Amino acid sequence: xxxxxxxxxxxxxxxxxxxxxxxxxxxxxxxxxxxxxxxxxxxxxxxxxxxxxxxxxxxxxxxxxxxxxxxxxxxxxxxxxxxxxxxxxxxxxxxxxxxxxxxxxxxxxxxxxxxxxxxxxxxxxxxxxxxxxxxxxxxxxxxxxxxxxxxxxxxxxxxxxxxxxxxxxxxxxxxxxxxxxxxxxxxxxxxxxxxxxxxxxxxxxxxxxxxxxxxxxxxxxxxxxxxxxxxxxxxxxxxxxxxxxxxxxxxxxxxxxxxxxxxxxxxxxxxxxxxxxxxxxxxxxxxxxxxxxxxxxxxxxxxxxxxxxxxxxxxxxxxxxxxxxxxxxxxxx
Numbered sequence: 427x428x429x430x431x432x433x434x435x436x437x438x439x440x441x442x443x444x445x446x447x448x449x450x451x452x453x454x455x456x457x458x459x460x461x462x463x464x465x466x467x468x469x470x471x472x473x474x475x476x477x478x479x480x481x482x483x484x485x486x487x488x489x490x491x492x493x494x495x496x497x498x499x500x501x502x503x504x505x506x507x508x509x510x511x512x513x514x515x516x517x518x519x520x521x522x523x524x525x526x527x528x529x530x531x532x533x534x535x536x537x538x539x540x541x542x543x544x545x546x547x548x549x550x551x552x553x554x555x556x557x558x559x560x561x562x563x564x565x566x567x568x569x570x571x572x573x574x575x576x577x578x579x580x581x582x583x584x585x586x587x588x589x590x591x592x593x594x595x596x597x598x599x600x601x602x603x604x605x606x607x608x609x610x611x612x613x614x615x616x617x618x619x620x621x622x623x624x625x626x627x628x629x630x631x632x633x634x635x636x637x638x639x640x641x642x643x644x645x646x647x648x649x650x651x652x653x654x655x656x657x658x659x660x661x662x663x664x665x666x667x668x669x670x671x672x673x674x675x676x677x678x679x680x681x682x683x684x685x686x687x688x689x690x691x692x693x694x695x696x697x698x699x700x701x702x703x704x705x706x707x708x709x710x711x712x713x714x715x716x717x718x719x720x721x722x723x724x725x726x727x728x729x730x731x732x733x734x735x736x737x738x739x740x741x742x743x744x745x746x747x748x749x750x751x752x753x754x755x756x757x758x759x
Contacts, residue, residue, distance in 0.1 A: 455636045458613075459749070461546035462638065462742060466751025468502040469541040469548040469740075474757055476539070480554050482531035486510050487521040489529070489537075491695075497541050505540030505547045505616065507660055507693035512536070514731040516603060516644060516652045518723045522659045523695050523704060532557035534564065536736045545614040545688065549640040550752035551738035563645050563735040566598035568758045570643035571737040574622075578633065578741060578748045585630025588623030591643045595624075601650030603734065606726070608641040611740065614688045616640075635745040640738055648732015654724035661711065662691040664721040673713055675706040680719060691723065 475496050479489055490508040497504050507520035513533050521527065529535055538551035553564045570591045577590055587608075595602045608622030620631055622641050633639065663683050676682075682700065683692065694707060701707040714720040728734050737758060742749040 458546055459742060461543040462548060462740075462751055463749070465502055465505075465541045465543045465546055465548035466550075466740060466753075468497060468500040468543075469539050469550045470752045470754065470757070471500060472496050472539050472541065473537060473550055473552055473752075473754060476537045477552075477554060477757060480510075480529060480535050480537065480556075482529055482533075482556055484529050485525070486512075486519075486527045486529060487525040490521050493537070493539060497539070502541040502543055505542040505549065506691035507695070509538035509551075509660075510535060511538070511725075511734070511736075513733055514648065514728045515725060516606065516646075516728055516734040516736070517726045518658075518660055519725050520659050520693055521695075522693075523698055529556070532559050534559055534733050534735055536734065538736070538738065540616070540690075542614075542690065547611050547614075547616060547638075547690075548740045548751045549611065549616065549642075549738060550740060550754050551642060551736050552754050552758050553735040553737065560647065560733065562598055563600060563647060563733055564737075564758070566595045566600050566645040567643045567735040567737040568755055569598070570594040570602070570624075570645065571641060571739060572755055574641050574643065575739065575741065575748070575750065578743060580635040580637075580743055580745060581632055583630035583632055584620060584622050585627050587641065588630070589626040591623075592625045595643060595645045598645070600645045600647055603644035603646055603650060603652055603728070605651045606642070606644050608639060608738075611638040611640055614690060616690070633743050635743060637743045638740065639743065640740045642736060642738035644734055644736050646728050646732040646734045648734070649729040651729050652726040653729050655727055657725040658722040659725070660691050660693060660723040661715075661720050662723075663687065663689050663719070665719060667717070667719060669713070669717050669719065674710050675703075676701065676710055679710050680714070683720075 602624040610618040612618035
């Protein structure tokens with residue numbers, strides 16, 4: 427939360443008013459920070475659990491459901507469906523209903539977890555190397571995250587972070603994913619404004635104090651960019667507007683989504699229990715996408731089918747300190 431207050435005079439009354447405004451802003455953000463810390467701790471513990479259950483031959487669906495259950499057991503709520511993106515799949519793969527895919531041996535498995543407490547989000551990810559696979563790709567992403575975190579302060583520009591990430595990954599002989607980036611976070615909003623590039627860019631903006639960012643370098647031995655597929659298993663409420671309810675099987679589906687998930691991403695797995703026929707669910711979702719009420723997240727793959735590794739932390743930028751909410755590197759390095 428940013429607090430802005432313009433002082434246009436030098437009277438004691440104005441100065442006192444400014445002082446009280448600053449105090450109120452600090453108090454409000456400290457309350458938010460409490461929720462962010464809880465979300466971060468739950469997210470980290472969930473990822474730690476993932477390192478124990480992600481194994482060759484295990485169903486992706488089983489892993490996701492166990493991790494989402496763990497988030498709830500620890501006192502949080504999923505901020506988005508758990509993503510398990512394998513090998514050249516870079517992001518946005520969360521298993522659909524009745525998914526039968528399994529985790530293969532000799533693979534890079536990226537596990538991306540989001541947790542929220544009352545809308546305050548922590549987003550974190552790591553890559554698990556299974557069998558005979560290039561572990562240096564994992565190290566490159568993790569080291570890029572570490573070096574990026576060392577630069578953080580309110581006055582640092584986003585372009586400087588991107589330059590460090592690219593430099594680090596290329597030093598290992600790989601490419602950063604140029605069209606994936608980190609992002610600012612706010613209440614119930616995973617992508618709240620500023621972005622953190624994974625490459626060197628000419629223009630950036632200062633991070634600012636009392637802000638929250640997810641920083642997530644992606645390294646690859648492929649082309650260095652991702653492309654969308656036609657496959658999508660993650661959705662979010664884009665806008666609430668009138669739709670002819672006679673075109674929907676479940677007339678209250680939009681209200682249900684808004685109440686349960688607000689504007690955060692969700693999985694159809696989380697809706698199947700409110701339908702007596704799964705085909706009716708699919709029909710309603712298609713209608714809501716066509717009406718631009720729902721947004722879908724296409725699965726993203728590396729353009730040349732290169733292997734992809736990822737490391738991600740959520741951090742709070744304070745005036746004189748940086749709080750790492752998730753500390754994912756302690757699980758990787």
